[in-house]
Amino acid sequence: MCGRFTLTVARIEAVAEAFDAALDPADAAGYRPRYNVAPGDQHWIVRLAAGGRARTLGLAGWGLVNHWAPDAARAFQQINARAETLAQRRAYREALKSRRCVVPTDGFYEWYGPPGARRPMWLRARAGGLLALAGLYEHWTNPKTGEVRTTFTIVTTPPNALVAPIHDRMPAVLAEAEIEPWLAKGDRRVLHAAPDDALVATRVSRRVNSARNDDPSLLEPEREEDAGGQQRLFGGS
DNA sequence: CCAGACGTTGTT
DNA sequence: GTCTGG
DNA sequence: CCAGACGTTGTT
């Protein structure tokens, strides 16, 4: 699945340029690199402007709250949406029809191993740089305060050959040519596992476990001898 | 008809 | 065990 | 995803 990720670029303007999106200047003012984005956090999404073809880059909360929800309690149970069932699920069907987004990131974490000894891996693009994750978003008005929140969920697929030994799900990573079909038409054919050679995996520290930790040292590769005797899933790396 | 759910993951 | 918060 | 709380009353 996808329960934590990173966006470590120095300038959010570079993300706007890469995705050909207009940057919300109010949101951009508070930008900082993130090494441990967790459910419930504010993060960046690229979406089409209302009725148009222009893309915007702005902040939204991770964990989809449907516009009809009485409260935001279910947000944490809607951080991911299975690609296979998007069109059937009541919570996602409407958003699939009209509110797709792309979630910019430069890596995501997956945990593996036995209960109580699970270890995080950081997966990133083999050549480095940005990844485009497929997502859905929605607006929700808090009935108590009248405040409008925008929230999103990340689509998941079965794993590719790299991720399969670690986990049975992974986020839907869009190739550059798949971004527009996803945003404009919700073309579900783009929701497939990333090519087997698209990503590389690094074992990282269990300090990632706590969402309070959010600094560059989280991405430092952890050596085998620091790994506490876990089995070697990645002998060559 | 009204009431109640609407989700994913991991673990057992 | 289960829910909330980060 | 994992970590941490899970409660009320009265007093400051």
Added chain:
DNA sequence: GTCTGG
């Protein structure tokens, strides 16, 4: 809002 279950 919309669907399923009773």
